[in-house]
Each structure stands twice: as C-alpha cells, then as structure tokens.
Amino acid sequence: xxxxxxxxxxxxxxxxxxxxxxxxxxxxxxxxxxxxxxxxxxxxxxxxxxxxxxxxxxxxxxxxxxxxxxxxxxxxxxxxxxxxxxxxxxxxxxxxxxxxxxxxxxxxxxxxxxxxxxxxxxxxxxxxxxxxxxxxxxxxxxxxxxxxxxxxxxxxxxxxxxxxxxxxxxxxxxxxxxxxxxxxxxxxxxxxxxxxxxxxxxxxxxxxxxxxxxxxxxxxxxxxxxxxx
Amino acid sequence: xxxxxxxxxxxxxxxxxxxxxxxxxxxxxxxxxxxxxxxxxxxxxxxxxxxxxxxxxxxxxxxxxxxxxxxxxxxxxxxxxxxxxxxxxxxxxxxxxxxxxxxxxxxxxxxxxxxxxxxxxxxxxxxxxxxxxxxxxxxxxxxxxxxxxxxxxxxxxxxxxxxxxxxxxxxxxxxxxxxxxxxxxxxxxxxxxxxxxxxxxxxxxxxxxxxxxxxxxxxxxxxxxxxxxxxxxxxxxxxxxxxxxxxxxxxxxxxxxxxxxxxxxxxxxxxxxxxxxxxxxxxxxxxxxxxxxxxxxxx
Numbered sequence: 001x002x003x004x005x006x007x008x009x010x011x012x013x014x015x016x017x018x019x020x021x022x023x024x025x026x027x028x029x030x031x032x033x034x035x036x037x038x039x040x041x042x043x044x045x046x047x048x049x050x051x052x053x054x055x056x057x058x059x060x061x062x063x064x065x066x067x068x069x070x071x072x073x074x075x076x077x078x079x080x081x082x083x084x085x086x087x088x089x090x091x092x093x094x095x096x097x098x099x100x101x102x103x104x105x106x107x108x109x110x111x112x113x114x115x116x117x118x119x120x121x122x123x124x125x126x127x128x129x130x131x132x133x134x135x136x137x138x139x140x141x142x143x144x145x146x147x148x149x150x151x152x153x154x155x156x157x158x159x160x161x162x163x164x165x166x167x168x169x170x171x172x173x174x175x176x177x178x179x180x181x182x183x184x185x186x187x188x189x190x191x192x193x194x195x196x197x198x199x200x201x202x203x204x205x206x207x208x209x210x211x212x213x214x215x216x217x218x219x220x221x222x223x224x225x226x227x228x229x
Numbered sequence: 230x231x232x233x234x235x236x237x238x239x240x241x242x243x244x245x246x247x248x249x250x251x252x253x254x255x256x257x258x259x260x261x262x263x264x265x266x267x268x269x270x271x272x273x274x275x276x277x278x279x280x281x282x283x284x285x286x287x288x289x290x291x292x293x294x295x296x297x298x299x300x301x302x303x304x305x306x307x308x309x310x311x312x313x314x315x316x317x318x319x320x321x322x323x324x325x326x327x328x329x330x331x332x333x334x335x336x337x338x339x340x341x342x343x344x345x346x347x348x349x350x351x352x353x354x355x356x357x358x359x360x361x362x363x364x365x366x367x368x369x370x371x372x373x374x375x376x377x378x379x380x381x382x383x384x385x386x387x388x389x390x391x392x393x394x395x396x397x398x399x400x401x402x403x404x405x406x407x408x409x410x411x412x413x414x415x416x417x418x419x420x421x422x423x424x425x426x427x428x429x430x431x432x433x434x435x436x437x438x439x440x441x442x443x444x445x446x447x448x449x450x451x452x453x454x455x456x457x458x459x460x461x462x463x464x465x466x467x468x469x470x471x472x473x474x475x476x477x478x479x480x481x482x483x484x485x486x487x488x489x490x491x492x493x494x495x496x497x498x499x500x501x502x503x504x505x506x507x508x509x510x511x512x513x514x515x516x517x518x519x520x521x522x523x524x525x526x527x528x
Contacts, residue, residue, distance in 0.1 A: 051438070072442070079440035089435045105239060106441045108232035150439070 001027040001158065001189045002048065007057035009043050017043040019213040020057070025191060027157070030184040032200050033193040035210035041193040042086065044210065045162040048191065049083050050074045061158065079107055082151035082188075084161035088143055090135045096122065096146055097131040103154050121153040122146075125179055141172030148179055158189045165196050173199055236448065244452035247425070248460075255457070258421060262461025265414055266508060267468045269407035270496075274469060276399045278494055279392075292370055293383045294354040300378040305352055311376060317369055318359035325350045351380060411511050414461065418454045418515025425450065426523045433527050447520045451513055458512020462505040466496055 002025040009018040018040045025031050033041050046052040047059055050066050059066040064077060091099055100118040109117065122128055125145040127138075135143055144164060151159060159180065165173035177199055184190045194200070200207060209216045248255050296304060305322070312320050328350045333342050358369055366384055374382045426433065433446055473495040484491035496504070 049438075075437075075440045075442045075445075077440075078438070083439060085438070089438065091432055091435060093432075102436060103439050106436060106439065106445055108236045110231075111235060111239065 001025055001029070001062065002191070003058075003060045004044075005058045005060075007044075007047065007054045007059060009040075009047060009052065010055040017213055018047070018054070018210075021210070021213075021215045022057075023208050023215060025189060027189055028184065028187045030180065030190040030203065030205045031192070032203075032205045032207045033191060033210065034195060034197070034200065034207055037195060038212075039195075039210040040213045041195070041210055042162055043213075045160060045193050048160055049081060050077055075106075079103075079154060080156055080158065082148075082154070082156035082159040084144075084147050084151045084159065084164050086162040086166060088147040090143060090146060090150075092135050094134075095131065096127065096133050096135060096138070099135065099146060100149050100153050103150060107154060109154075118149075118153055121149040124152065124182075125149045126175070139172075140168055141175060144168065144172070144176055145179065148176070152183065152188075156188070158191070159183060161190070161192045163194055164192060165194060165199060170198070174202065177203055236445065240445075240448035241452050243449040244456055247449070247453055248456055258417065258457055259461050259464050261417055262414055262458065262508065262512075263464030263468055265410040265417070266462055266465035266504065267472075269403055269410055270465055270469050270504060271472060272399070272403040272406055274473065274494070274496065276396060276403055279399070280396055281494065282491065292356045292358060292366065292373065294356065294373050294376075294379055295381040295383070296352045297378050297380040298349075298351050300352060304378040308354060308376060308379075312354065312356070315369075315372070316359075318357050320354055320356040323353045323355060325352050328353065411507075414458060414508070414511045415515040415518070418458060418512045419519040421457065422450050422454055422516045422519035423523050425453065426520070426527075430527055433524070437527070443524065446524060447517075450520045451516050454512040454514075454516025454519075455509045456512070458515070459505045459509035461512070462508025463501070465508070466501045466504050470496055 002023075004021055004023050007018055007021045008016065010016045021040075021044070033044060035041055043052070047054055047066070048061070050069060054067055057067070061077070062080060064073075066077070069077060091102070097115065097118055100121055101114055104114040104117060119128070119131060122131055125148050127142060127145050127149060130138065130142065130146075135146060138146060148159075148161075148164070151161075161180070164176055164180070168176065173196065180190050180192060181203055192205075294308070296308070309322065325348055329342065329348045332338050332350070356369070356373075358366060360366075370382045370384050373379060436446060473493055477493045477495075480493045481491065
C-alpha cells in the first residue's frame with residue numbers, strides 16, 4: 001500500500017529532516033510512526049500527504065509515486081487519503097455537519113445524498129447528535145473526532161493522522177484510538193504519527209521509529225517500545 | 230457529466246449566497262459598476278441617434294450643377310453630351326420650369342412665386358457620382374465648374390461629411406471611454422475577489438489540503454465576478470433607460486421646433502442582453518485574474 005525507498009528530505013536552509021528512510025506498509029495494517037519531537041514524524045506525514053516532496057528517494061502509495069506526481073494530480077491523490085492534521089484544521093465558521101460535507105462537495109458527491117453520508121460518518125465517530133453544533137462548542141476530544149469524520153467521509157483506503165491524541169486527556173485519547181482501530185478492522189490502512197508511548201501499548205500496532213531523521217532498526221515490538229520509550 | 234454539473238451548480242449557488250449574503254456591499258459594487266458602464270453606453274446611444282438623424286438626410290453625395298440664366302437649349306445639350314462622355318455616374322436634368330413648378334407645390338410658396346415677374350430659377354443637373362470618395366467628388370465639382378455656362382456647382386454632401394467626421398470622432402471617444410471603464414470594471418471585480426480570498430483563506434487552505442482542485446476553489450469566485458458584472462450591466466441598462474425615458478419628450482419637442490419628427494431611440498432588448506453579457510464577461514475576467522494571482526499565495 002505504502003512504500004518508502006531511501007527517502008531524504010533536506011530543507012533549503014540545510015537542515016536534513018529525513019535521512020535515507022525506507023519502509024513498507026501493507027494494506028489494512030495499522031502502523032505507528034514514532035520518535036521524539038523533531039525526529040521527522042511531521043515531515044514524513046507531509047511527504048506522505050504530498051504536501052511536500054522528498055529531496056531524493058521515492059514514496060509510492062497505491063502504485064503512485066509521489067515524487068513524480070504532477071502538480072495537478074495531487075488533489076486526486078489526497079482524496080484517496082483520509083488526512084488528520086495536528087492542528088485539526090476545522091472550519092469554525094460553519095456547523096459540524098458542514099465541516100464533514102466539505103470533502104463530499106470537493107469530489108462532487110450528489111448534493112441530495114451528501115447529508116446522509118456525512119451523518120453516517122459522524123455516527124461512526126460518536127458525534128451523531130452534534131451535527132448542528134459549531135466546532136467551537138465541542139470539547140478537544142470531540143473536535144478530534146470531527147476531524148476524523150471529515151477525513152473518512154469519502155471512505156479512503158488510507159488514513160494518515162498527525163499527532164491525533166496531542167493535548168487530549170488519556171480517556172479521550174483512548175476513544176480516538178479505538179475509532180482508528182475500528183477503521184483498521186474493516187480494512188483501512190491506518191498510519192498514525194505520535195510520540196505518546198502509553199497509547200501504543202493498548203493497540204499492539206507495528207511501530208516505525210524515527211530517530212533524528214533516521215529509521216532506527218530493527219523495528220521494535222510495541223511491548224518493548226512501551227516499556228523503554 | 231453529472232459530477233461536473235453538480236459542481237457548477239454548487240459553485241453558482243455558493244456565489245449567489247455570497248452575493249446576497251452581504252446586500253449592502255453588493256449594492257454598492259453594483260452601483261459603481263453600473264455607473265462605470267452607463268457613461269460609454271449613453272455615449273454610444275447618443276452617437277447611434279445622431280447617426281439616425283444624419284442617415285435620414287436626403288441629397289447625400291450629390292453634385293448639383295446650376296447653369297447661368299441666359300443658357301438655352303444648345304448649352305443644355307452641350308452639358309448633357311459632356312456628362313455622357315465623362316461617365317461620372319447617373320444624372321438627371323431639371324429644367325427651370327419644372328423646378329419652378331415643384332417650388333410652387335411646396336406650402337406657402339405659391340403666392341411668392343406668383344408675385345415674381347419671371348422665373349428666377351436656372352436649368353440644373355443633379356449628378357449622383359459613381360465614385361463617392363471625397364477627393365474624386367471635389368475633382369468632379371471642379372471639372373463641372375470649368376464647363377461653359379455653368380454658374381455654380383454645389384457639393385451637397387459637404388455638411389453630411391462634416392457631421393460624419395464628427396460622428397466618427399464621437400465614436401472614437403466612446404470607444405476610448407468604454408475601454409477605460411471596462412478596465413475599471415475589471416479592477417473593481419479584481420479587488421472584490423481579492424477581499425473574498427482573504428476572508429476565506431482558512432477555508433481555501435483546508436479545501437486544498439483535503440483534495441480540492443484549483444478549479445473547485447476558483448469556480449465560485451469566477452461565478453461571483455460574472456454575476457456581479459452581469460447585474461452591474463443590468464444596472465447600467467436601467468440607468469440609461471431611465472435617462473432616455475426622461476429625455477425623449479424634450480428631444481421630440483426640440484425636433485418639432487425644427488420642423489422634423491424625431492424620436493429618441495432607447496436601448497433595445499438586444500442592447501440590454503449585450504450590455505449584461507459584456508458586464509458578465511468583464512467581471513469574469515477580473516475574477517479570473519484576481520484568483521490566479523491571489524490563490525497562488527495560499528499553498
């Protein structure tokens with residue numbers, strides 16, 4: 001599903017955020033991308049979402065090489081990914097439902113069917129009764145769930161989440177992770193960038209650890225990772 | 230196809246909602262665009278009306294040759310022969326008696342002519358030249374004047390030509406005005422769209438991040454510019470229509486005082502449609518340029 005091969009990302013000012021990173025994620029897998037802050041998690045997230053391009057190496061998602069992707073093909077790639085951003089990027093001037101309707105509008109989903117589809121996505125994340133609320137009235141955990149609903153409403157094959165449990169209390173964070181697990185169980189590939197070791201132990205996922213821009217080998221098991229963060 | 234239609238309908242609805250969502254802003258923009266389009270439209274209408282006046286005038290491009298009073302049949306025959314040889318176009322001989330008879334028919338002239346001791350009118354030829362170029366007309370007039378027993382040659386087109394030149398000048402001024410105000414309309418739309426993009430920067434950024442194409446983002450902006458321009462065009466049509474409505478009676482009165490009958494022609498349905506379309510087109514152009522420039526800054 002996702003293959004990274006010798007990916008290096010160097011920023012113009014000379015900082016090398018990723019150094020020769022290679023990994024493979026198969027379809028339906030749940031993978032945690034971990035490491036200390038500044039290890040390159042967010043950079044890798046941006047490369048996977050085609051927000052930035054690698055300096056060298058290749059990233060192939062669903063058979064498409066992101067490094068060689070034409071500029072006007074990027075929107076169509078992003079539609080196949082469910083993206084959850086660290087700062088959530090919710091639109092606070094519109095209701096919860098309208099936030100979830102945006103991706104449907106973007107792909108030209110039939111207007112009549114769209115609210116039903118959006119409502120179903122909200123139900124999946126546990127917000128079925130907040131459709132008419134404004135995001136500002138939601139708690140942190142609810143806002144994160146709204147961000148997930150928006151990411152999954154187009155039924156992507158891959159979910160990419162950047163620090164989805166940041167700034168959440170443990171209970172909310174666990175709820176969020178359960179939602180991700182539910183998606184993984186129906187065959188969605190889930191990639192989560194996080195530095196929260198406590199949560200990793202619960203889900204028993206595969207872990208990719210980044211250390212100062214390098215993928216540390218060998219890939220550790222979740223149990224050992226939880227014990228020695 | 231369906232998706233395409235859905236997206237266009239959505240964009241149009243979005244644009245309409247934004248247009249009517251801020252009625253005061255919209256009203257002011259429409260007024261500015263309307264006034265900007267009114268000036269060239271009114272100028273164009275004035276020129277069209279003047280052209281109608283000029284077009285009604287008889288005697289365009291004719292040369293009249295008046296012989297001296299003492300000229301007789303042989304002289305007339307001589308002129309006829311020369312006209313035949315010159316092959317300068319069609320011509321008609323107007324004998325002095327026929328001219329007098331026609332004059333007598335016109336109202337109020339009977340008594341005056343009756344009081345005359347003898348016919349004061351000369352024999353005349355009216356030539357309609359085949360070549361209507363101003364230079365060749367002048368040349369022909371000069372040639373005719375040099376012939377024997379010709380008292381006077383009159384180029385009837387002189388004042389029409391002057392009016393025509395004036396109209397052409399007026400038309401040029403209207404075109405320049407139109408270009409100027411078209412630029413203004415594009416600039417107004419450019420700025421409106423710029424402000425919209427600034428106001429929606431967050432939404433645009435999110436939409437791009439989750440897979441919106443540039444067309445998806447630009448479409449409502451294009452529609453907005455087009456609708457605003459088209460409504461501005463309608464506004465201008467309304468202003469010009471109101472103007473000509475109030476001007477028609479005094480113009481007709483003035484024409485009557487000069488012994489003519491002239492009705493001021495207002496805007497036709499085609500004109501209104503054209504004005505709306507031009508407004509819409511220019512608005513679209515302004516929106517397009519603005520979106521291209523300002524969306525580039527939001528990655």
